[in-house]
Amino acid sequence: MDFTTSPDYDTQKFKCPYCFFEMTHKDVLFRANTGFTAEELEEEDDSGFTMVSSNADRRKDQDLEIKRLFRRYDDESSFSSDKKLDEPLIDFWKSCGGSSGYVNADPKWDYPHIDPKDQSTFQQMIRMDTQAGGQTPGPDGFVRDSDGFILRVFDRFSNSALPMTRLCPHCHNPLPLPDYGKFPVIFIGVVGITSAGKTVYINQVLTHFTTFMYHSGYVLGPAALNVNKNEVVRQNAPLPSSTDDKVMRRPLAASLHREDDPSRGITIVFYDIAGENCVPPDENLPPDTKQKKLDRQAIIGQFISHCDGLIFLIDPNQVPVFSQSDEPGSYS
Known part of the structure; x- marks a missing residue:
């Protein structure tokens, strides 16, 4: 990554944080x-029917054709014939x-x-x-x-x-920041076995992210660091539960601008990787369930392979050599 030369944005490529497709x-x-449902467009089409065509009618037809370009997508479970x-x-x-x-x-x-x-x-x-x-x-x-x-x-x-x-033009997922791709992107994965505390760790890092930037030479620019309301760490309240391994967590991102030159910076992308997806699936699972888990693990493997850095979190109580010891300093 070159942080010194002036970029040519027309040729500077960056990766989608979901599928890692490269683009400019x-x-x-x-x-x-703005989007129009198929029903809204059909109603407007029916309301404009006349036997005699006029200039106003033709303009309305032209407007309707443009509005059709703004038709919203249907849910995949839709029964619509169109x-x-x-x-x-x-x-x-x-x-x-x-x-x-x-x-x-x-x-x-x-x-x-x-x-x-x-x-x-x-x-x-x-x-x-x-x-x-x-x-x-x-x-x-x-x-x-x-x-x-x-x-x-x-x-x-x-x-x-x-x-x-x-x-992203390849997978159609939203790029997390309005200026995503302007600066070099650093991907960081947070990995650990189930209940190691990844979600709590990321929650606290993001909550205090601005504070961490003090005296770093960077200031926080656009950021997508929204924490799920069910995962907020509160005093005298239970900690958030384990990450759901069935649904991929959306990446979190922030742009850091240099204090002396806001046109320069970096973008950091965080992945919260469910611990359940880091272990082999149970051999006793039904074939369909097992295959879905293997497919998710393939996606997670892709994330990890593209990461510039990995943070491994370990709860000592989950490591037998520590959890089974009877006395401090004794690891029998």
Whole structure:
């Protein structure tokens, strides 16, 4: 990783924190902030039916065709005959917990995507005649920061002041930060056997992350460090339970900007890896259950193989040589 030279963002590649697909800032998808269900579009189509066509009718038809580009995705269990599915997202989560892995954690998972590579739809789905927060689209439709990194586009039907989510073009999972990919990314996995305290450890690290940055030469930039409300550590309250091994934990991320030059920095991504996925599956499990566990372990193995650093947490009480000793210093 080169932290000294000025980057060329058009060629600088970064990895998706989910599938590790490599991309540049021009490759990402953008999630629109407005979406229409199939039922809403059908109702609008029916309400506009007339026997005589006028200029107003033709304009309405054109608007409806553009709105169809903003049709929301259907749930994979939908019985619709005209079902629109986000296949890459569904395929990724098949081995990582199923639809609960994205439906519960990502409220706008079904909103439409704006793909800069699809020029037949890109120009129809964005707005060029607007600005928000001092940001203005360039001639190519992209909104860049002061350093030239692409942050977003403005979609045609939404309030430009709303933040926009960027998506991996390969697995369609959300990139965790608005500037994810601008800085070199460091992946850190937190690994340990069941009940070793990984979730509590990460919870405390993230809660005090800003404090840890004091006198480091870096300041905390955009961050996605939200802790599950069921995992908050409280005084005089039971500690959080073990991580659910059936649903993959979404990565947590933070950008650290250099105090002397905010255009330079690093991004740190944390993975909370369930201890249950670090041990072989029980041979007595039903074949389907066993295969699902093996598939999850393959995904976890991919995370670990891409990590730049690993933090291993061990509870001494779980190590026989320590837990079975009768006296301090005696490890018989």
